[in-house]
Amino acid sequence: MFLATKDIEQQLTVLLRRANRVHLSTQHGDVALERSAYAIMCQLADEGPQRLGVLASAFGLDASTITRQVQVLEAAGLAEREKDRLDGRAYLLHLTLDGREVLKQARDHRRGRLERALSDWPEADLVEFGRLLKEFNASIERLPDA
Secondary structure, X not given: OHHHHHHHHHXXXXXXXXXXXXXXXXXXXXXXXXXXXXXHHHHHHHHOOEOXXXXXXXXXXXXXXXXXXXXXXXHOOOEEEEEOXXXXXXXXXXXXXXXXHXXXXXXXXXXXXXXXXXXXXXXXXXXXXHHHHHHHHHHHXXXXXX
């Protein structure tokens, strides 16, 4: 098991470097998204409107950090806060129509790059790779923070 986890850790390091390269190469169009902005926008698109505390927890960040990142999205008109209908004291952050369009363009571009990178993979391998990544992410999510 040690050798396998050593190889996985090394490949994760490579993956993170490559992911950064993909991020940099897909900042195009009228709005160049910072990595944190893209991640927050994906979270909102995938999980729906959220309180800032929930976003901070999802990313393992403190409230002040997520607030600064969200303020950039709000200033760009990509996200906005509205009162929580269930708790009038709280606010939910959601993507604006412009935010959804910018995110769609960024995701389409990134997915196109992935399709080109994986074009010679058999479909069964792609399905299995996706399944294993999902399982890996779930395993990481179950780890305690400490």
